[in-house]
Amino acid sequence: MLKELRIAGFGGQGVILAAHIIGRAASIHEGGYATMTQNYGPEARGGAASAALVVSDQPVLYPYAVSPDILVALSQEAYSRFVGEVKEGGMLLVEEDLVPLDQKAQHLKVYGIPATRIAEELGKKMVLNVVMVGFFCAITRVLSREAVVAAVTDAVPERFRQLNLSAFDRGFQYGVDLLAKGAVTEENSVAVPQESEV
Amino acid sequence: MHADQRCVLTGTHFINGDAACCEGALAAGARFAAGYPITPSTEIVERFAARAPKVGGLFIQMEDELASSIAIQGMVWAGQKSFTVTSGPGYSLMMEHIGLAAISETPCVFVDVQRGGPSTGLPTLPAQGDMMQARFGSHGDYVTIALCPNSPQECFDLAVKSFNLAEQYRVPVMFMMDECVGHMTEKVVIPKADDIALFPRRHASKPPGEFTLFEPGPDLVPEMAHAGEGYKVYVTGLTHDKRGYPVLNADAQRELITRLFEKIRRASDELTMVEAEGLEDADVVVVSYGITSRVAQRAIQMARDKGLKVGKLRLICVWPFPEKLIRELASKVKALVMPELNMGQVVLELERCAGGQCQVISVPHPGGTVHKPAEILEAIERGAR
Known part of the structure; x- marks a missing residue:
């Protein structure tokens, strides 16, 4: 098993922490391997933020994500910039209030969640990244829920722990409900929800 | 310690x-x-x-x-x-x-x-x-x-x-x-x-009156005294004698510089730090270091999947260069392949040590990213022919 992921959005959405949680879950709590890289060039300034992960059950040799299996896009710019590199038939997870899709997503399995709205309901917009991590966990099933919960617990300061765990649960549940609605028929294949379909 | x-x-x-x-x-x-x-x-x-x-x-x-x-x-x-x-x-x-x-x-x-x-x-x-x-x-x-x-x-x-x-x-x-x-x-x-084992500072074992700052030990490495401890601590960039005092002539230069080289030469076996795999029956060995060694490992796997006999030699310590090991290896294989994120630097040393006993193939890369495994694979295939 080797999966390449990219998580991208704008500065302040916590995309690096989201990637960090997933990498930590994979390599520490799930007993596998994960390599996280970030873009540091001038293109990484001016509000855009992105991190890539290679997750595997074997040591990761090639460090970069070349054609991601999964793209998590939290902003329109992130979507536009990275949707083209996603593997044919790959997965696209989007913040559906912020990312209007176009025909470039047609060959992908698309899943949307209003992560920012859910985070606002929890009282802190800043936890939208962890809502997204919960959603990612439920939809992709790359990692076990226990491993990701443990990584969230490690990765956030104690006074925000409960808030972040709630954020994870809300995102996870949203994903579970979405899959239930989507009537899964084949393994690893899920119907695309109407509201974010192109 | x-x-x-x-x-x-x-x-x-x-x-x-x-x-x-x-x-x-x-x-x-x-x-x-x-x-x-x-x-x-x-x-x-x-x-x-x-x-x-x-x-x-x-x-x-x-x-x-x-x-x-x-x-x-x-x-x-x-x-x-x-x-x-x-x-x-x-x-x-x-x-x-x-x-x-x-x-x-x-x-x-x-x-x-x-x-x-x-x-x-x-x-x-x-x-x-x-x-x-x-x-x-x-x-x-x-x-x-x-x-x-x-x-x-x-x-x-x-x-x-x-x-x-x-x-x-x-x-x-x-x-x-x-x-x-x-x-x-x-x-x-x-x-x-x-x-975590630490090598302690080789501090002066003699009291100030009896200690000479650059007196070499049995392994040619002198002990050290620090400023403020009562020792004479005269440290200079000029060529110096055992006391550390400048002596500007050919004899002092020969004695000092020869010792600086010799103390490392004597440790060359200990400083041969490599990760080796599959060298015994290899036709081609990929010699690499740093991040490039991981991409090389991927290329080695791809080559083995094609049935090629490929070994891996990763240099953990690049300087001093593991001369003896490379000389021996070069006498047994068809080719040594060295990918590096430069236009061919350490490969010059590899060529020197191989001494014409086998083919040496450089896989240069100007940097900005890492090699594509296929680029290294191509060199392995060339070496195996």
Whole structure:
């Protein structure tokens, strides 16, 4: 098993922490391997933020994500910039209030969640990244829920722990409900929800 | 001697190579760093500046790299383990004082997180273009030790090793990271302090009146005394005698410089630090170091899937170069393949040691990213024909 992921959005959405949680879950709590890289060039300034992960059950040799299996896009710019590199038939997870899709997503399995709205309901917009991590966990099933919960617990300061765990649960549940609605028929294949379909 | 528990972040972490390097330096006992922050090495000193004061250490942001590379040497002679951290243009500026550390036998560590060059080049992207500079960058004749990590875990482990080797042989050690390992985040396991062995400062075993500052020991390495302890501590960049006093003639030069080379030559077996696999029946061996070794490993797997007999030799210590090992290997194989993120530097040494016994294939790359495994595979296939 080797999966390449990219998580991208704008500065302040916590995309690096989201990637960090997933990498930590994979390599520490799930007993596998994960390599996280970030873009540091001038293109990484001016509000855009992105991190890539290679997750595997074997040591990761090639460090970069070349054609991601999964793209998590939290902003329109992130979507536009990275949707083209996603593997044919790959997965696209989007913040559906912020990312209007176009025909470039047609060959992908698309899943949307209003992560920012859910985070606002929890009282802190800043936890939208962890809502997204919960959603990612439920939809992709790359990692076990226990491993990701443990990584969230490690990765956030104690006074925000409960808030972040709630954020994870809300995102996870949203994903579970979405899959239930989507009537899964084949393994690893899920119907695309109407509201974010192109 | 073991690491000080207060400074060791024992546990399992998900951190980048720069952070791991900083933790390695702290675990190794470094209590002083001076630097002029530069991408992609900045995170090392940023973290050190935050961590060191809590364990009685200090970071000074100096006016430039010349000042940084001399400040650390002052602190070593005052009794502390010290290091500096830089990249590309900053490394060039440090060359003068790397020579001073070599001639004054000042144990210290220079971390170079290599980025694309020459000049300001590619600040945020990887290269391995400073490998010859690590060996020959300062003027005059000297030797250093250079280690190349290929993961954040090794940024920790080999940072500790770098400080240990610096103390053991009293040389400046070049810790040759690159942007890719520096900025990549992976699992890093930091052991318990009791499980981290440290090489202690070779402090004067005689009292001040009987001690000669540069009197070589049985392994040609002198003991050290610090300023302020009552010893005569005369340290100079000039050619000097055993007392450390300048003696400007050919005899003194011969005695000093020969010893500086000989102390490392005698340790060449111990400094042959490699990771080898499948060398016994290999037709082709891929010789690599640093981040490139991971991409090479992928290419080796691809070649083996095609039925080729390919071995792996990863150089953990690039300088001194493992001459004996390469000579023996070259007599048994069809080809040695060396991918590196430069236009062909360490491959020159590989060719020299192979001495025409087998084909040597360079897989150069100007940097900015890592090789594609297919580029290395193509060279392996060429060598196997």
